[in-house]
Amino acid sequence: MFAYVVRRLFIGVILLIVMSLVTFMLFFLMPQDPARVACGKNCSIAQIKQTEKALGYDKPALTQWVDFLQGVVVGREYPEDKTLREKAPELISDCAAPCLGYSRVNQVTVASEIKEAFPVSLSLAVLAFLMWIIGGVLFGVIAAVTKGTVIDRGIVALSLVFYAFPTFFIGLFLLKFIAIKWGLVDVPSYTTIAEGGIGGWLSNLFLPSLTLALFFMAGYVRMTRAFVLESMTEDYIRTARAKGLKRGPVLFKHTMRAALTPLVTMAGLDFAGLMGGAIITESVFNFNGLGKLVVDANVSYDLPTLIGLVVLLGAFVIVANIIVDVLYAVIDPRVRVA
């Protein structure tokens, strides 16, 4: 098992290196010149060249990528231009390994940007995850058990509604009615646990997490329902009934154990994806999480931030994949690797 995880991690690192390379190449293949955008409309060619140099985009793309990788391993110092560093030593900022880069647009290291934004996204993801897993599995099982009845149809129809409505609509709807019109909760703005205590943290996260959770929950209700119904037809469920087991153990022990296994995979990957930021939800509620950071970096052609986030989000997904695979072996004795 240990060797397996090490091997998977090794492959993951290679994957991340390739991902960063592809992102670099895509960035420089864009028809838009980032220096021109940063400089503004009325720049002369000389000014654009100067900006390009200041932003560090003057070197060949491949060299920049190698510099980036080097920074990750041994760290870097910004700005790289020697003459500039001699002229204005107060500008020098150190970026220790693993250095993901320095955003010249925001004048900070990418690591500190992430440090700011990550807790927001993580909080959102954790709370939303709890809500949708509990709600999704609960309603999914209820729907499966009451298959064909009004309850089942109601749950399935409702989940379809939430699945079909875009997140920004549900988010704005909740914001408009629950927070603003009815005043049931304050208009959410992210507060850390240190600032507002657990209560303040929770109450501010409630609406955005609910927005996220409703969408995912809708999918999980339907998946859980399908998996439970499918495993109810398995031969071993008939065996369990033939033994004389009560309905409770048949459902919760025998059926659920089999039905929830595939859900673990989906849940792990969905959670990892969400840790990388919920772009729309964060924008609707104006939470400065990773999702918003990604969008802003795209709009301002901020390559260092973009690369840093791509690598980070990639790492989340890769690690989640490994965790899910290991978990799977714990759940299903048949896939335990020798």
Add this chain to the structure above:
Amino acid sequence: MSFLSVRDLRVHFPTIDGVVKATDGLSFDLERGKTLGIVGESGSGKSVSTSAILGLHRRTNAIVSGEILLDGVDLLKISDEDMRRRRGRDVAMIFQDPLSAMHPYYRVGNQIAEAYRVHHDVSKKAARARAIEMLDRVGIPQPDRRVDDYPHQFSGGMRQRAMIAMALINNPSLLIADEPTTALDVTVQAQILDLLQDLQRDFDAAVMIITHDLGVVAEMAHDVLVMYGGRCVEYGSTKEILTHPEMPYTWGLLSSIPEVGADPEAKLLPIPGNPPSLLNPPSGCHFHPRCTHRDKVPGDLCWTVSPELTPGTRGDGHLKRCHLANPDVVYEREVLPEIAPDLVEER
């Protein structure tokens, strides 16, 4: 009265297209220590009928009617909870494919012990000890170690042995074996059948064995019930049915068996056509579209009138559902020479 007495059992499934009559008026008796073989093609209603005895159709859309008297108690009239308590304790079942019939995520020993703990208020440890004892009884080597294996770590034959251990752990008085050897190798089949017979003697259980293999029937069963299209078409003692069958469908089953040592050039004689639809069964005798002897019956009786289950020509212990007036003669003169020429000479 018999230990198990089934009277006019019907299991109907209402569907959008109409009522599927999976079992349509089945009656038979079975004593303790005796074995009944239920024979028929896939889809003839064998498994559905036995599931009804276990009450597995409860809380589904199936409509079950008739009487199932087990030791004088009608299993169709008792409450769901009462039925559940009898399941596994009074009536136990062994299924066809032991790999899919065991939960892949739980240890074999746990699954067997679970069956014991449902009906006995004992500690986990005691149930485990009992599971090991049963595994030993069904011939699993090193049962105290194998008890912690998962089903996929067992071989096919061992899995079926484990299923038998699970079924017999509560000492049931009625054991239903639903094609217990179909998924197994031939050599293992014989072992499992031996084991079942052995255990039946020890536990003095009534056994119903569902199969499409007349070889299994000849080996195991005291009585045979041949099913076709949800109905009993022939019923009697095994010896009688196998030596003097009086229903063309049974003849078909007999002639489809390959024989060891037979001329390799000789052709098997399968029954032409397909099993009937249970939704729209053929008119008259359900078997008439596939019957090669229907022209021996005068008029269009086979097409229009469904034959009753009547005593055979050799006595009332033998029941058959056929319009043929002299099935014994037809069998001796036309069927036997084709399927077993050597036997004809002996007679």
